[in-house]
Amino acid sequence: MTVPVLSFSGTRLWWMRRRVSGPELNNVPITAADTVILVGSENNTTWGFARELHGQMTVAGRRVITVEMNQLAENYPQASLLIILTSTYGDGGAPASADIFKEKLSHFHPTKGLSFGVLGFGDKQFSKFCQFAVEVDEALACRGINRLADCDFIDRQSTEQFSLWGKHIADLTGLPLNLNYSARPVARFELQLINRADFGLEVQAPTSILRFGPVAAKKSWLHLAKTEPSKSVCANSQVACVPDFCTISKRGTVFGVSFKPTQISGQQRVVYQLF
Known part of the structure; x- marks a missing residue:
């Protein structure tokens, strides 16, 4: 009786994560992407925000690829914009989809003119609020990549803060971004x-x-x-x-x-x- 129960519960977890992250994204190839969105998430909640950004960037005419931070390629030959959306796990650690990102970053060869921006997701009730996002921002700057905007933060998945961040990025890039994402409520x-x-x-x-x-x-x-x-x-x-x-x-x-x-x-x- 144990195996069916675990199978059922495991399938339920997969469905719940899938429900949050949504269907597959329509990514362009690595060699064609001019916009790279990397996502660091423990339970996939950050993916909903990434999906909204991906869609808005695509509508704005950008060639976008959105993947986990652990899937950072060594080079994106056409990329001029790198955006990272990441949560922080536990006491300032990396979330599951970004736990080898810093290692992969050491092998990353940025294209000339590449700019980056980091957006952290967390909860201010914890002392190391968005600590991993801060570390990622510093690591990218240490690689000599141009910082498009200062590291910014989203508290408790605030859609208002996400929208304001999008307007700031729109002002800096000249892209018509209108981020309007509402996280789907999870059954409790x-x-x-x-x-x-x-x-x-x-x-x-x-x-x-x-x-x-x-x-x-x-x-x-x-x-x-x-x-x-x-x-x-x-x-x-x-x-x-x-x-x-x-x-x-x-x-x-x-x-x-x-x-x-x-x-x-x-x-x-x-x-x-x-x-």
């Missing part, structure tokens, strides 16, 4: 804490296992997903993973499942389990 499910078990206090390695389930009278597909939590959990963090099923973020989201995280203090390790 309420969970309740079923029980909690604490271990390791005697050896100064406290670990808590929190078990969540659907709220009574609000059963959903979650009750099908009886899985084991991952073995490795970051210390002093509320981040955990259920293999092939879901990832729980610091903001209390399990890929469409919302709950109120239990307050954990000190260097305590936490494992979340859904059932």
